[in-house]
Amino acid sequence: MLVDIKNAASPVSVAKVADEVAQKPSDKTAVKSTGQIGADFRALRRARGWTLSELAEKLDRSVGWLSQVERGVSEPALDDVRTVAALFSLPVSFFFSHSPDTPESLYVVRAESRRAMSDDSKGLVESLLSPDLGGAFEIVHSVFAVGAKCPQPFVRPTEEAGYVIDGSLTLIIDDKEFALNTGDSFRFAGETVSWINQGTKPAVLIWVIAPPVY
Template identity: 35%
Template sequence: MGKQVLDQQADTPESTADDARVGKALRRLRRDKGLSLKELALKSGVSVGMLSQIERDLANPSLRLLTQIRTALGVTVSDLFDDAPPPAADPTFVRRADRRGWLELGYLSKELLSPHAPHNLQFMILHIPPGSTSGDQPLSYPAEKGGMILNGSLILKVKDREVLLHQGDSFLFDSLDPHSFRNPTDETAQVLWIIGAVRVDRQL
């Protein structure tokens, strides 16, 4: 019997061109995989109605929902970005500062630093506005995460430990451990965010 699909809540986005990137990327990736909305719903545990709203930019997915959808599609975080190929003169291991991909989720923005070519290591800058969080439910999936606070402050919670991090503080943890973050200040936080793939045997 297929996985039960439950309705989830997501934030309603403001009407901006940037917010449309998330829905467009997810719709493109789903179609590239040859999946219907119903098939993706069964694989991800996200309802057909919610998937449809997200793809049409009527709702912003939380990071947890985005992770469920991304995992079901078998794609990386980098695949979600509106990302142009590098100039022909540049090697594939370089990303120029003026060619960074952006992903707008409404409650935070991601700025892609990793080069265009696929790699197991991905890194980006998270721009987290005052009061924004990673969502009501903690995140958990096979990976390693690390980073450093570039500007502002951030509360990071991993399992049952919560810590307030300031500019210059760094961190590293197993992403299988339930984790979340929030910006408790009135200043936008900028965080260098690194995601490393784990060995297949750790996922078994």
């Protein structure tokens, strides 16, 4: 799920992103990531269906530079990371929280190594359960605070499924309301969706999205 539940296919306000990034001190220093950040850039770009030139334009960078970053030949500056984070509604820390590069990191995500995809400022805390952003689907651990409500209904070109680990969540699919409780599961594809936690404790869900939207 997107942190701010935006439609993954909707246009991004580059001007708004630029304003947000401009409010922070500029930093053109290249970050050190052994190519991991570039791989994230590529996965995020492909998830949105953007070409190299489309993302390069949003970053005010050349296609050649972006291609080198995605292939791990060059490293982006912190300013570039901030811009990409804003474009995809991710915290900057997401790009610097990779698991240690070990043989198991390609397959396993330890509980203490989950990558945060949002904070609790909007009543929804998400972390990535998949080893990376590539692949045909992504798995997200989502915690909905009591009273948290989807800012607006969303539609995505995806097939999604979920399982309620704890608590309860009201899911609205095409104006049909479903009260989900611990142990319940769901699936939808292409419908208009919204949600609200009307329970008395946080709702904890596992959410699977195909293809990835982050």
